[in-house]
Every structure is written in structure tokens, then in C-alpha cells.
Amino acid sequence: MKMNEIFVVFLSLSISGTIIALVLFLLKPLIKDRFSKTWQYYIWLVVVVRLLLPLSSEMGIVGELFSQAGSYIAPQEQSVSLGDLIPGDAENTNLQLPSSLANEVAEKNTDYVQALKDNIWLFWLVIAFMLFVRKVTSYHSFVGYVKAGRKKVTDNEVLSLYQKVSEFVGMKKPLPLYKNELMSSPMLVGVVRPFIVLPDLSVNTEEICHILQHELTHYKRRDIFYKWLIQIAVCLHWFNPIVYVISREINKNCELACDEAVIKRMDEKTKIRYGDTLLATIKPDGGYSNAVISVTLNEDARLLKERLGAIMKFNKKSTLIGILTLILTVGVFCGATFIGAYAGQESTNDSVNATPKYSLYEPYGLTYDTEKDKLFYDGQTVRYFVDEFSNGHGYNAYYDYDLDGTIDLYAVRENDGENGILTGIAAYSQEDFDLRTLQIESEQNTESDYSEAYKMTIEEAPESLLLWVSQCETSVHDGIFVAEQNGRYYVYCRTTGGYDFEITPRGNNAKLTIYDTSDSGTGYALISVPYYEGLSIEHNDDTQNIVR
Secondary structure: OOHHHHHHHHHHHHHHHHHHHHHHHHHHHHHOOOOOHHHHHHOHHHHHHHHHOOOOOOOOHHHHHHHOOOOOOOOOOOEEOHHHOOOOOHHHOEOEEOHHHOOOOOOOOOOHHHHHHHOHHHHHHHHHHHHHHHHHHHHHHHHHHHHHHOEEOOOHHHHHHHHHHHHHOOOOOOOOEEEOOOOOOOEEEOOOOOEEEEOOOOOOHHHHHHHHHHHHHHHHOOHHHHHHHHHHHHHHOOOOOHHHHHHHHHHHHHHHHHHHHHHOOOOHHHHHHHHHHHHHHOOOOOOOOHHHHOOOEEOOHHHHHHHHHHHHHOOOOOHHHHHHHHHHHHHHHHHHHHHOOOOOOOOOHHHHHHOOOOHHHHHHOEEEEOOOOEEEEOOEEEEEEEEEEEOOOOEEEEOOOOOOOOEEEEEEEEOOOOOOEEEEEEEEOHHHHHHHHHHHHHHHOOOOOOOOOEEOOHHHOOHHHHHHHHHHHHOOOOOOEEEEEOOEEEEEEEEOOOEEEEEEEEOOEEEEEEEEOOOOOOEEEEEEEEOOOEEEEEEOOEEEEEEO
16 A cells, blocks of 8 residues: 555545544534433543554445545646657557657656655654654653652541441452642552552541542543543644544543543442542642643543542433433444544455556556556546556556546656656557547447457558557567557567467466577567456567566
8 A cells, every 4th residue: 555545545544534533523512411421421432443453344425436536646647749758650559569669758857746646654753753752752751740749648547437438339459549749639640650649638447448549540441541542643743623522522531531430330329429539539630731731540530520520410321222222322333433544555465456456546647447447547547547567577567448547658768778757657648548539439340359469560560559569679688579459459579580489278377489490590479368357478588478
């Protein structure tokens, strides 16, 4: 998968995740006081997963739109006269031309805007990496700051309460417990070796129990990993303003869900005292940076009013609400699947074997659909494509005919001796397109035996091949030359007098072996071969492999 395509995948994930998030925001007034805070917290995992993983059904809307969008970052299309590239009728044929007869190609594209488009993935990834490094380093510095001023809690009464609370929440071994006078509120700190730190508070025994139960509930629910997961999504989708709103919503619901888990076994009076504990322990955020606040489990004073309101309104949900919750959960999951995302071009064994020669052109917008067996460029079906390039022994030229195509293309290469460098894809002019249409129609009216391989003389070759044959005859290079036209291969090589051949089909592939039947003299072999996905050609010590 090309690096720019990876960026396109994440762009589609961003759009898909945003759609799901907007649906949840629209539903918020209806579910805020009816559905449990725990559900409202964890349902956002669907959005986070959608932002991070390109899992999609074949019917995904976003994936389908991106798949059909054609070229996302492609060079500007050019329109030139056919005569500027290939003389005579050579443009009608998939040729292998001698290097001495190579045609002039367009100069190398130096458009800096296009260079930026080709490397947009790097710009995106560098910013994402810098943001992630900043969050990691900020959090690491904060943990170091907490550790520098922490002291172990040595009060036996507090430690005894802590042990009981730990057992109550289902923990066999309590986390380390510290006190730090510089902290503004209680919090769970650390990812690998977490610990609980308490500020300098004047609270009673019940309030200490509430504080410890709340922080241990965060640990039991692995909220710190959830927070880091959303921060990874924020870094990768830094260009999408909605992800920052999603992050704040998840952070808020994290505290609301934790409160709900703590108070679900409390009576009304105890819930009120739990609310009093929040009032007594939560202070302004202490001047921590946003990068730190986003990944810590500190108690945010800005949420206090909403948290107290949620505590007072808490009640056990009815069976009907439970059923509606289940239905909406299934609906969100199905919606996320239906919306889908672009997963990139599939890479299967068939596509790798069938299209190696086209992968070279993908950065310039030319793509091959293995299922449809068609070439596409800028949203259009390609009718004809040719590329002449040096392989050290001559020039190869590939082409494909699709009569339903609406555009004819050629590859642009920098003229650099025998090593032409691919610099883009360009379109033939409308005049050349119409001319080729007439030639195709003319050749289709010529009846030939297309079912077998057979010898032919130069005089029997199609008229559009005569220039190619002439160039093969005058080439300074010996070897095998191949042209592909109208669903057949034409093979030319020099022989010592007479020749014979043997073709061995192997499924969709075939092997063509050409034998010299004379030890002296000069001659040529010209063979017409039916279409195969792969054709291996051997003549003496020369070999040529054609893979479509």
C-alpha cells in the first residue's frame, strides 16, 4: 500500500468516525438522563475504533465513495498531439522497440505543489508523531513531578480503610498509596506501575472511603488505557476538529460513569454525602497543561456541577430502558459497519500476479481493478495505455484496449539515454482519440483465426504492426520482441534460417518455445499467439516473460 493511500485510509476513517460521533451528539438530549452513564461512556469506543481501524463491510458507504473517487493525489493531466510522442502508426500497438529508436518524451515535472501532494502523508505523519511525543513527554514529566513530592501514607487508620475498600472493589493487592501536598485533587497516576496520590485534605473516614473507592474504580475499569487510546486517535486525526470534542466528551463521561459505579449501591443520604466529598476534595486543576489533563484521571472541577446533578438524579434503569439501550447499541454498531471506511486497495495473490506492470503507475493516478479487469484514471475508464521505457536491451511498450473506455493515455518519461525515468501520465488529444477509434474499428473488421498460435510472414502482419516489424528488423539488438494488439501477442526474433515453435498452455498461462531448424543462414520468426495472462517465451538463450 502506498504511503499516500495510508493517509487516504485515515481520512476516510476520520469522516466515518465523525458521522457516528455526530449521530451520538444528536441523540445526547434524548439519552443523557435516561441511559446509564456507563453506556454513554463505553459507546464512544465504537467511534474510537472507527477512527483507528479500517474494518469495513463491502457495502460501506464511505469505503465505496473513496474507492470510486479515482485518483486522490495525481499529477495534472496533459493533452498533447500523438505525433509528438510516437511517429506513424506505432501508437496503435503494444510494442517492444529498440532503444536506438526511442521517442522524445515530455520534460520532468517540477511542480512543487504536485510534490507536496505526493508527500502529504509525510506532513500528516510528522505532525501526528510530534503531537504524540508531546503528550508522552508531558505526561512523563508530570509523573516525575508527582513522584518527586510524594510521600507514602503511613497513617494506620487510613491504610486499614484502604485495605477494606480494595477488598470491597475486588482487588486482592492494593495499589501503592501516597500523599502529595502539591496536588490539587486525588488522582490515579501512572500506566505501567500505577499508584494513587492524595492531596493534603482534612476529611473524615467516610470521605476517605469515597475517594479511594472512586480512584480504585478508575483502575479496575482500565480508564487510563481508554484515555490513551483516544489520545492516539486525536494525534492521528489532528486535522479533524471533531476529535477534540470527542476527547472532551469521553473524559467527561469517564468521571460520570465512575461516579455511577460508586454510588449504585448507596442510599439517598449516602449519595448526598458522596457529593459533599466531591465538593471537599475537588479544586481547580492546579495549572496542569492540557496535554497532561487529557491523559490523567484527575478530578476536574469544571465538571463538578454536572457530576453532582447526575448523582442526585441517579436511579436504577427500568427493563424498558435496558431494552432500548440494547437496541441503540446494536443500531450504533450496525451504523458504524454500514458507514464503513476505505481499507485501501486489496492485495491478493491474483492481483499481484496479474498486475505487476501497473503498480508502477499508481502514484500518478492510473489504477487497475482486478475484478473488472479495467484500468481507471481520474475517474474515467482507460481505453488505451502505452509506456515506452528502456530495460537495457530495448524499449518495452504495453497497452490495453477497452472499447468502453473514454480516455487514451501514455506514460511520460524523462529522456535519459537508455534509462527513461517515469515522471507522470498524460492524455492523448481528442483528435488522436478519434483517429484510434477508426483504426480499431477497421482492424476489428479483419477476420483472423484467434483460437490458435500460428506462423505468419511480414506481408501477412496487420498494417498497424508494419512499423514495429521494420524497427525490429533494423534494431542493433538481438533478442525477442513482443507486441500486443487486439487480444493477441505478436512475437518477433531473428533466426538462423528456418524455425519452428511449440506452445504449451498451462491454465491461463503458456510457454512458447522457438527452435531454429537450420545451423546457418539468416531469417526471422513472426508468430501470432492468442491471449494468455502470462506468456513465457524462449529462443536459444533469450527469454521474455509477459505478465498482464
